[in-house]
Amino acid sequence: MAKIKKKVKRIKIDADKCNGCRSCEIACSAFHATPKYSSINPARSRIRVITHRLKDIWLPVFAGEYAPAECSGRDVYIIDGKEYDECGMCRAACPSRDLFKEPDSGLPLKCDMCEGEEKPLCVTWCLNDVLVFEEREEEVEEEEAAKPGELDLGIESLTNRFGLQKVMDTVARMSRKG
Ligand code: SF4
Numbered sequence: 152m153a154k155i156k157k158k159v160k161r162i163k164i165d166a167d168k169c170n171g172c173r174s175c176e177i178a179c180s181a182f183h184a185t186p187k188y189s190s191i192n193p194a195r196s197r198i199r200v201i202t203h204r205l206k207d208i209w210l211p212v213f214a215g216e217y218a219p220a221e222c223s224g225r226d227v228y229i230i231d232g233k234e235y236d237e238c239g240m241c242r243a244a245c246p247s248r249d250l251f252k253e254p255d256s257g258l259p260l261k262c263d264m265c266e267g268e269e270k271p272l273c274v275t276w277c278l279n280d281v282l283v284f285e286e287r288e289e290e291v292e293e294e295e296a297a298k299p300g301e302l303d304l305g306i307e308s309l310t311n312r313f314g315l316q317k318v319m320d321t322v323a324r325m326s327r328k329g
């Protein structure tokens with residue numbers, strides 16, 4: 152299979168420096184508002200900060216892949232004697248919780264590294280240097296580069312919830328109106 156060059160963006164998380172200020176959530180939700188910067192709603196952010204003051208837990212978690220089914224088991228992490236909430240470190244938008252879902256539509260949210268921007272907004276606005284952005288070039292198989300985007304994931308999620316026929320009927324109705 153042919154190989155092509157792909158830019159790999161990475162955000163390193165130095166969780167020990169996080170103080171739970173939530174600037175990252177505010178910046179992300181504002182950047183992804185429609186129109187851009189027209190509103191702030193952390194529930195729409197693609198980064199969420201798990202906080203537990205009594206346990207001294209502050210952990211930024213980025214929205215990852217959409218999962219159509221919930222796991223049959225649950226993970227609980229204990230790090231340095233601190234117990235994190237069940238599924239706390241999971242990045243998936245899945246049926247078991249509201250995290251990483253657009254609050255009005257229920258569509259899954261996924262970090263897109265602030266596509267089009269030189270530097271992700273959450274990195275810029277984390278003044279405690281918890282989030283560090285890095286970029287490198289890698290050679291990958293052509294097939295891997297063509298992974299589903301946000302639109303594919305959104306349609307897949309709607310299809311799982313309402314069935315393909317209902318989604319197609321709704322799109323047809325909307326296009327007649329438009
Ligand atoms: S990189 Fe951009 S899309 Fe991803 S969490 Fe940060 S602000 Fe949101």
Ligand code: SF4
Pocket residue numbers: 168169170171172173174175176200209211276277278279280281282
């Ligand atoms: S902006 Fe930085 S310090 Fe503030 S909650 Fe987000 S990751 Fe933590």
